[in-house]
Amino acid sequence: MSGGAGADEFGGFIEFFDGDTITDFSIEDSISVFDGDFNQLAANAEIVGNELRLDTTGDGVAEAVLILENGYTGPVRVTGGPIGGPEAVVFEIEAAGRFAAVVEEGSGVATVTVTRTGDVLSAATVDLTVSGAGLDPVEAADLTTPFGTPVQLSFAPGEEQITYEIGITGDLATEPAEDLAVTLSNPASAGAGGPRSPPPPRCVRILDDDISAACGSTARTAPRTLGGITCYRQPHDGDPEPSHHGAHQIPRPGVSGRRAGRHWEPDLPQAGQVEIAVGASTASFTIAVVPDTVAETHDDILATISTGPDWPAGN
Structure with a gap:
């Protein structure tokens, strides 16, 4: 045929x-x-x-x-419809967990994907709104796309997904990660099954990319507070041959509203020793994160170092 x-x-x-x-x-x-x-x-x-x-x-x-x-x-x-009657159109925001996207501020854009299932053969629309969320919410000045104002997404017959780009305004300020909520509302469909209620909002997190740059000096520096995060740079720039030890101390978070006890393993505060091996210029230590299913904003910890008794004078 x-x-x-x-x-x-x-x-x-x-x-x-x-x-x-x-x-x-x-x-x-x-x-x-x-x-x-x-x-x-x-x-x-x-x-x-x-x-x-x-x-x-x-x-x-x-x-x-x-x-x-x-x-x-x-x-x-x-033509006779599916068994059980006309299908409704169902809109969703693609997300990994509760985040639709996690991007750095310098990327300039966060992309979210809105999908529809069910009746994909009819024309359909849904409104998308971006707003601030969490303890450190995004503000209108942080974005180049509409903030707090619905934008209508139109699905043509057969179209199953639409990507929406949220423009980010970069700056040089050192600041915590910021969150925004992406909300769908006013779903509509030309199909006989109509639309279902929209899903709950999804979160987009914008990570600051200025802190690492500000802390990136190779020179020795005193502790500095950058957007609520204390940075300290103590390079191993002396004799690379001897092996040196330095203690690490992790006190409880000093930022109001940040929780510690159930987020880290072992619990905070904790202390230990980091060894810089012979010939090495760097060393690292690990803090294990305890996962959970609680919807919450980010937590902060503060890591400090102090030299051991065998650390050469002046280094």
Whole structure:
């Protein structure tokens, strides 16, 4: 069977449909299925490989399989509708956990993806709003895209996802990570199933990229507070041959609202020793994070170092 240009309806009795071939199926086309008494049937349509499978009973077994020769893999409209009635359109914001994106301020943009499932054959719209969230919320001056004002996303028939770019205004200020909420509202669909209620907001975190630059001097420095984070740079710039020891101390966070006891393993405060090996210029230590499922903002810790008794004078 061939339909030609434009919207075409391919119809037939279910028992005779099996094994038929369609040469030019497209998203504009539809399938009509009838029983032996000329009653139009509802059917669930699924494409597997080049096979268009039609299930008219809802048991997951196809009563007819048509071959699509042109490789079409998109959604299929059945004139009699799917079994169970018209589908609703369901909007979601793609996210890993509660974050739709985590980006550095200097990247200039955070990209979020809005998807829809269910009825993807009808035109649909949903509003997206960006606002500040958490203990350190993003403000309007931090963005180049609308803040607090809904932006309408329009899905064309067959379109299943839209990416939205949130423009970020970079600066040289040292500051904590900032959060914003992405909220969907006012869903609408031209389909008979209508839309479902939108999902809860998702978070986007913008990480400051100025602290590491400010702390990046190779010269020895006194402790400095940069946007609530204390930096200290003590390079191992003397004789690289002897092995030196330095104690590390991690006091409880001094920032109001930041919790410690259940977030770190072992609990804070803690102290230990870091060894800079012979010939080495750096060393590191690890603080294990205790995962949980609590929706919360970031926590801060403060790490300080002090030299051991065998540290050479002047270094």
